[in-house]
Amino acid sequence: MTTQRARSGRVTIHDLARESGVSVSTVSKALNDNGRMAAETRARIKRIAAEIGFRPNALARGLLSSRSFTIGLLTNDTYGRFTLPVMAGISEALVDHGVSVFLCAIEDDPALGKVHVDAMLDKQVDGIIATGKRIDRSLPVDLAGLPVPVVYAFTAGAPESVTFTADDAQGAALATAWLKKIGRRSLVHITGPEDFVSVGERASAFAREAGGNAPVLYGIWSESWGHRAIADLWSAGGRLPDGIFCGNDQIARGVIDALRERGVRVPDDVSVIGFDNWEILAEQTRPPLTTIDMNLKELGREAGLMVLALAEGRPAEPGLRKLPCKLVVRQSCGGAGTAE
Template sequence: MKESSGGRHTIRDVAKAAGVSISTASNALNGTGRTNAETREKVRRIAEEIGFRPNALARGLLTKRSHAIGMLTNDTYGRLTLPMASGVSEVLVDHGVSLFLCATNNNPRLAKLHLEALLDRQVDGIIFTATRIDLEPPPELTKLRIPVVYVFAQGPSDSVSFHPDDAQGARLAVEHLQRLGRSRILHITGEQNYRAACIRAEAYRELVGPTAEVMFGDWSEEWGHAAIETVFSRSGAKPDAIFCGSDEIARGVIDALRDRNISIPDDIAVVGFDNWEVVSRQTRPPLTTVDMELKELGHRAGLAILGLSKGETVAPGVERLPCTLVIRRSADQPGQA
């Protein structure tokens, strides 16, 4: 088996070995055109034997489909995008599509650099992720000739976006607490300039009514602690349940309550948001929390960009994927309360 170039076999080698022309070899391998069943089998057998794999660059150059998609993300460290990205990757690899990872570090210059590189590489589509409310997707994105899918972020109105259903997730948490018979439910959450925080707070308010109280802060454990300080240093009735905007906040809350010898969930039940297992499994007691099904979100986004890149149409707008409630001891089943 001699090789014609650079160590890898080309379709030329296959054709020569099979005693056919390059076009016939191509047709036989791809099942296109008309080929005799016998020659088709022969070509395929030989290709298999010498381990021929088509050069993706050459194919992409000609077909205008690179079978690669790019993912722009501003949050490399976060626990949001990465499980999601792994979901995307899972779907793509099954379709022979590869994923470019572009970490923009919230730097517009870097975002632009990455975007240009992706276009130079003729990617078939782009997934854009960003979590901050004030971080608008780069306007260049809307003018591309390739499809773009937004996750966590909001594109223009006719674009395709996927978000967790924050409102439904919040309702899951609050309704669970209400079923436990809790009537004074407090909401401690993160920064008000995150859209997700506002949506959850709104859903909470609707269910809880006039006694609702939302404490915005940041997404840290420390803030959970501080919020409990505040609540217990002021007069008035204390809550009998706390719905937290993240597992980290919930962890701070739980630790602060334990310091005060308040029993969880007997005196106060606690529910978190994220199901970040490294936190939610390790609080004492373990945390009941809302799971955003990030991997599934990635699957859906992956399928959407695949479809779009093939020219299929996908319903525009924000699709909100349902969250699930993971019940652990910090807010038990109704029967056990």
């Protein structure tokens, strides 16, 4: 066999044509199931292609089709707590379609953002997904008017764009309803900074579900705040809660630690429920945390399919799409499903 490789060291369609004794056009048509040709010829070419390991050069293909089968993912979430599940969902949804994902971590640096966006456009990405840490802040880079479709996930989108986020109100209602179902009657919501839109939505839903005078305590997204909130509540001398809905898992962790230090038993005396289902934290908490999962992977999957649809010219209704959260029952609330 006289396989004379091209300079690049990779098998090209010309090598395959020579090896098969046909022209490159015939090879192309054979492999793509296009054009007319003898079934036997088609099969033979396919067989030889597999034999010599021919794989078409995506650059050449993309040059012609102006589709690169590549999308860009922009994020400013350094720790990847939110981005990573979203990314996993995107990647999972798109790998089946042969699409690869450029990951660009741009922190909060507009200059860096521009560099990355330009690099992606030069590489002819079919679309861009922007992700962040909160739905009420946008990335420090202007993505309006780009020559490719842009989809936003978990970050504020441009007007008339497609944006995905978790349904905070529904998630909060789910958590609150669960506490009530467990039999808790005196509820409190310990959450993050009031200026987060998510915080407001969750607080409203909590109030709606728990009754208007159930207290909401605003603070920061840290264990220490959860800790301090419990100290405040227990020293204030008012009516003590028996069900606590926390704005995230870190706060819940602080709350549970503080309760234990006071000799309050979780879940026997007080039920605690978190938000985020940050597994590595939720599973290590003692007891493991019952919490709300925002289905970020699913969110990523939908965002991925959406940007693909837009790239292929299929139209989509612009606007904010809220995806439902789900409850993950562990042990910090008690009444695990069947009990109660």
